[in-house]
Amino acid sequence: MISGRICIGLCFIALAMQVSSAMAEVFTYPALRSSQASDPEQSLLTSTQPMAVIYGSADIGAFVPVIEAFQQDNPFIGVEYHQLQTLEMYDITQSQRANGEPAADLIISSSMDLQMKLANDGYATSYQSSETDALPHWARWRNEAFAVTQEPAVIAYNREFFRENELEPPRTREDFIRLLVNHDELLSEKVTTYDIERSGVGFLFLARDERFFPGIWDFVRILGQAKVKLYSNTSPMLEKIASGQVVLGYNLLGSYAETFTQRNPNLGVILPDDFIVVYSRIAIIPRGARNPDLGGRFLDFMLSIKGQSVLQNEGNFNPVRADVPPSTFSSLIFDRYGERVRSFPVGPGLLVYLDQAKRQRFLRRWQDALLNRR
Structure with missing residues (x-):
């Protein structure tokens, strides 16, 4: 308090x-x-x-x-x-x-x-x-x-929704993709993540994903098809997941999510089994x-x-x-x-994420993938 x-x-x-x-x-x-x-x-x-x-x-x-x-x-x-x-x-x-x-x-x-x-x-x-x-x-x-x-990037989900629909929450990025593909109508407009054009940490998380997950842009395309809800801050995403306005979140800040579960038991938090980005x-x-x-x-x-x-x-x-x-x-x-x-060492290596030409290419790819709806 x-x-x-x-x-x-x-x-x-x-x-x-x-x-x-x-x-x-x-x-x-x-x-x-x-x-x-x-x-x-x-x-x-x-x-x-x-x-x-x-x-x-x-x-x-x-x-x-x-x-x-x-x-x-x-x-x-x-x-x-x-x-x-x-x-x-x-x-x-x-x-x-x-x-x-x-x-x-x-x-x-x-x-x-x-x-x-x-x-x-x-x-x-x-x-x-x-x-x-x-x-x-x-x-x-x-x-x-x-x-x-x-602080890790985590997957967050609405426990009640998944229980009522007899669904297993995703434990890997591949699981997440399969869930969205197999239950596209059920999960349409029910998924959230960072708007990487407005969230610095969201941009870093996705850039780290690109390095370690070859299917990341297919993932983003499928998020676009699911009409993903984008936010610049973690708290509103956690609140909406817990209330059921959306039911699944990707790459959310684990520090906030874990704290949120202490007063909102309906919020579930998962550390991805394939790899965890820690910043x-x-x-x-x-x-x-x-x-x-x-x-x-x-x-x-x-x-x-x-x-x-x-x-x-x-x-x-x-x-x-x-x-x-x-x-x-x-x-x-x-x-x-x-x-x-997968951590980020403190040092000049972080500056690669600010290279304007690379950043603009990354953002254009994000925009194109999100807009590539069926």
């Missing part, structure tokens, strides 16, 4: 690039304790409590536990969390640098490619600590970009941050054993550190399916 201390506002941010304006939800968590200067007169002149400004793409409901845990350890620091779409976050960061405006103290994005481009293009400050050193080698790049989670949220401390020390402190907390445990136990964000005791969900992914996990 979101804390009662929360204050919600709307922040309209002018952008100089592709998006003319963006609307961010801003969630403010005041410091738990107030520090007083020893001189009463000086106290009147002292500015407000330190406020860590964080830009993030994670839903506040999933991310608030780590904010509150951070403040338990840092009671004199407030937190201002700007929940943004990943492209907005990227554009804002570039715009702030171009205009000489102060940036956020920490940026945590689910678009690994965009975040890596910021780091590669010199928008990230180098930062090193005992907590960043504890990360596996694949999870950090030049002490500038850091993986803070590991990470990447954090950077931007150059020009208002308070880079606060950004580093929050990053260290997220990467600490305590912070990683909170992310895992409260938000189902699987930990990056190997010395964090795994949850049942995490163990299932990395122990049972270990050899079938």
Whole structure:
């Protein structure tokens, strides 16, 4: 549940690039304790409590536990969390640098490619600590970009619908295709996935699928024939699957889906048996941050054993550190399916997904496949 201390506002941010304006939800968590200067007169002149400004793409409901845990350890620091779409976050960061405006103290994005481009293009400050050193080698790049989670793409389905229609939910991509072909009328307009033209993580998931699943474009064509419903965010897809408005979802974020099942038992979640795509949220401390020390402190907390445990136990964000005791969900992914996990290492290799010519070819192929209806 979101804390009662929360204050919600709307922040309209002018952008100089592709998006003319963006609307961010801003969630403010005041410091738990107030520090007083020893001189009463000086106290009147002292500015407000330190406020860590964080830009993030994670839903506040999933991310608030780590904010509150951070403040338990840092009671004199407030937190201002700007929940943004990943492209907005990227554009804002570039715009702030171009205009000489102060940036956020920490940026945590689910678009690994965009975040890596910021780091590669010199928008990230180098930062090193005992907590960043504890990360596996694949999870950090030049002490500038850091993986803070590991999250799988899953299949989600409506348990009641499948039970009533005596159907088995698909456990592989080939199963998914056969189900749509064999029950085309029953499942027409009942399937959902990401709109990869608007969702950065959706684009990454499908690009990874293309590398490991030769039949991916036949799959997309069949999704188009099924009149697939496209969304840019995970939460509305999960809500519609649980309610029965749609009944089957592909490549949804497992962290959100697993959390959603705890209050919606009608939602089923499947880790694909053929292979599992796992991506990470990447954090950077931007150059020009208002308070880079606060950004580093929050990053260290997220990467600490305590912070990683909170992310895992409260938000189902699987930990990056190997010395964090795994949850049942995490163990299932990395122990049972270990050899079938397809992860994204943090590094310049992610930039291939931003090559404009390749990206446009990929998107055209997506559009053509979706529109190739019978």
